[in-house]
Amino acid sequence: MYIASISTGFIEVPGKISLNIFTQGCSVRCKQCQNEHLQPFLKKEDINTDKFEQILLDKELPTWICWLGGEPTDQPEEFIRFNKIIIKNNYKICLYTGKLFENIENLLENVDLVIDGPWEGKLVSDSNTNQRIFYRTNNGWKQYKWNELKGVIC
Numbered sequence: 001m002y003i004a005s006i007s008t009g010f011i012e013v014p015g016k017i018s019l020n021i022f023t024q025g026c027s028v029r030c031k032q033c034q035n036e037h038l039q040p041f042l043k044k045e046d047i048n049t050d051k052f053e054q055i056l057l058d059k060e061l062p063t064w065i066c067w068l069g070g071e072p073t074d075q076p077e078e079f080i081r082f083n084k085i086i087i088k089n090n091y092k093i094c095l096y097t098g099k100l101f102e103n104i105e106n107l108l109e110n111v112d113l114v115i116d117g118p119w120e121g122k123l124v125s126d127s128n129t130n131q132r133i134f135y136r137t138n139n140g141w142k143q144y145k146w147n148e149l150k151g152v153i154c
């Protein structure tokens with residue numbers, strides 16, 4: 001999978017430490033993209049499943065994996081394959097996507113939390129944001145506001 005960088009995050013999933021994976025390549029083209037260097041599908045780091053699993057095993061603090069980009073769902077087969085490895089290693093999965101939830105629902109089998117929508121300059125925590133939040137509950141996907149999430153996710 002083409003990955004630009006991996007880092008530890010403290011704000012992407014409310015109240016949780018996440019391992020943030022920035023994928024390389026994006027077809028969405030948001031007008032206000034602030035990550036233009038992540039748009040080209042260049043082979044920066046092509047990580048295979050074995051190397052990826054080792055990265056997961058080496059981490060102790062994060063309990064969530066957070067996909068960012070770039071556009072993670074532009075590598076759909078790898079996204080699904082890597083998510084199977086992630087849940088096998090007992091992580092929860094968050095996806096930030098520039099696409100709409102309804103258009104990628106077929107890729108979300110193992111995903112717990114989705115922040116969707118193109119970047120229009122307002123953070124998901126902003127009350128006027130265009131981005132939406134979907135969290136998978138025992139009764140299926142439900143939509144939440146950012147300030148409701150901390151008490152909901154586990």
Ligand code: SF4
Binds near residue numbers: 027035036070118119
């Ligand atoms: S989804 Fe992200 S990387 Fe892609 S154009 Fe939008 S802001 Fe840029």
